[in-house]
Amino acid sequence: MEVPCGRERGRLSGRFGRDRVRLRHGEVVPLDTESGRPRWTITTGPTPAWSPAVSDGYVYFADDDDRLHAVSAANGKERWKTSVVKGSIRTTPAVARGVIYLGTNDMDYNVYAIDAATGRLRWKYQAGSYVLTRPIVVGQVVYVGSNDGQVYALRA
Numbered sequence: 828m829e830v831p832c833g834r835e836r837g838r839l840s841g842r843f844g845r846d847r848v849r850l851r852h853g854e855v856v857p858l859d860t861e862s863g864r865p866r867w868t869i870t871t872g873p874t875p876a877w878s879p880a881v882s883d884g885y886v887y888f889a890d891d892d893d894r895l896h897a898v899s900a901a902n903g904k905e906r907w908k909t910s911v912v913k914g915s916i917r918t919t920p921a922v923a924r925g926v927i928y929l930g931t932n933d934m935d936y937n938v939y940a941i942d943a944a945t946g947r948l949r950w951k952y953q954a955g956s957y958v959l960t961r962p963i964v965v966g967q968v969v970y971v972g973s974n975d976g977q978v979y980a981l982r983a
Contacts, residue, residue: 867903882922889916909946923964930958
């Protein structure tokens with residue numbers, strides 16, 4: 828994550844090519860790093876909930892209505908959006924080998940694995956409490972921390 832410069836406030840995360848993606852006040856805005864100008868803008872309605880993940884030409888982000896979105900990094904065209912997640916998404920997604928991993932912090936307490944191409948649920952696992960950390964994928968294992976003090980190692 829990088830700290831934004833200038834007067835605009837937002838969170839930056841990930842790269843595609845030489846560009847960066849910024850979330851600000853209900854918008855997803857990739858910036859050209861040479862000019863600083865937006866390449867495109869998507870208004871999400873509710874404020875995006877957490878930093879986006881960028882992988883294989885797509886930007887993945889959640890909004891405050893707990894929907895997960897996939898849009899083209901090149902032009903912002905929506906690939907899909909899904910409400911398959913049933914809790915509040917408050918983690919930056921991790922993407923590995925065509926799967927998006929994220930956690931929730933409502934009564935749900937789940938770690939979700941979602942197909943990056945379709946937005947369909949592959950699996951979910953209920954942790955003992957809130958999942959507030961970004962999942963880390965190493966090989967065939969997804970590691971995620973929970974508010975119950977545990978680090979879970981789940982088969983990717």
